[in-house]
Amino acid sequence: MRECHLNGALLIGTGASIVALLFIGFGIYVVLERRNLSKLKQKYFQQHGGWILLEKIKSNQGFGFTIFTKQQVEQGTSNFDSANILGHGGHGTVYRGTLRDQTVAIKKCKIVDESRKKEFGKEMLILSQINHKNIVKILGCCLEVEVPMLVYEFIPNGTLYDTIHYKMQGSRISLATRLRIAHKSAEALAYLHTSASPPIFHGDVKSANILLDQNYMAKVSDFGASILAPTDEVQFVTIVQGTCGYLDPEYMQSCQLTDKSDVYSFGVVLLELLTSKPVIDFDAPKEERSLSSRFLSVMEENKMLELVDDEIKHEDDMELIRAVAELAKECLRMTYDEGSSRRASSNHQA
Structure with a gap:
């Protein structure tokens, strides 16, 4: 009888060890995935000229342009819920969203010309300084994704x-x-x-x-x-x-x-x-x-x-x-x- 109890305890102990190892392995996997995701975000950010934009924003307090994180954009559109779609175009889909308590239009682009990726940050600097009452204002962008997303002021009456x-x-x-x-x-x-x-x-x-x-x-x-x-x-x-x-x-x-x-x-x-x-x-x-x-x-x-x-x-x-x-x-x-x-x-x- 004692031997049965010992064998049972051994099995229970072995099972607990396996579960513990699985939890540890899963934890390591999650940490590595988060690290890889962070590296990928940084790669895209650098690739699209994010550091140029950051330096401009830091050096000019009156510069009305914001670099949003992927998480902010996803939360602002309820993970790009189809109910928030404002329209489709040849270059992407536009969603209604809320960022920093402001209603905005967020364009999720399909592709970006490879030759223009390095120039994207510079182009955003120029486009962001456009100030004309008959041109939709670009408020910011998200660069932590393969294809940058653009954030515009929201215009209520459609096209x-x-x-x-x-x-x-x-x-x-x-x-x-x-x-x-x-x-x-x-x-x-x-x-x-x-x-x-x-x-x-x-x-x-x-x-x-x-x-x-x-x-x-x-x-x-x-x-x-x-x-x-x-x-x-x-x-x-x-x-x-x-x-x-x-x-x-x-x-x-x-x-x-x-x-x-x-x-x-x-x-x-x-x-x-x-x-x-x-x-x-x-x-x-x-x-x-x-x-x-x-x-x-x-x-x-x-x-x-x-x-x-x-x-x-x-x-x-x-x-x-x-x-x-x-x-x-x-x-x-x-x-x-x-x-x-x-x-x-x-x-x-x-």
Whole structure:
């Protein structure tokens, strides 16, 4: 009997030792995983130019830019809960979140150009200093992830695209409101092209990247495809980015993003405001699928009014509508010399 008790105690002791070893092993595993995760965060942080940003923030107390941790962003979006999604884009998903008791928009990007990773911190420094009432303010970023996340001010009324193409039944967007949105968007682009230092080419101007505040004031957003103007004569060549229907044909051929590329895309936005039609209509006959091509065709035939939204077709406004149509036509010119004039026209209007 005593031998049975001893054997039982030995088994119990052995089992307890195994459990203890398992707990110790699990504890070591957790510590190592946390250490590896911390190293990975530090690697991404350094890779994206985090130290440059930190030094700038420390040296300038008035610098309104914050580097958020991955944990802060995850908590602020309830771990990127789908209920917080504000919209999807070609460069990522935008979530509504709360950081430091402030409602913000957090963009979780899909990819970042390998050649731009080291320059990301420097580019954030420049973008963060943009101060224009018609450009969405970048408040900060998170660099502890493979693809940096951007934090923007929250704009409550959604996108111009939704306002144009998903109007509530009975709602109406007046011509005056449309022209004000166009005017303020043009001012924002002119600021990026001529007043920012160095100049900034947006790279993805479209109605989905123009937000509207509570007063329907335009705010240009989403700098995921933006580049800084080259400082030498060698133009920065990149993979063509942007959105089908808005892309400048010259840009698609040369892979060289310029201010003229933004002006062309702005011309397409003008067409949306005039017509309320989609920029690409896959249900239409092949020759009529592109709104810009169709518009240029009817302009040549002097049948422009066929495309204009019925909501703004009023006799008193015809002259103004024709003037806007002519401006859109200038923006959409495709040859280099004509492109130069379209750039000048846009800046003059802004």
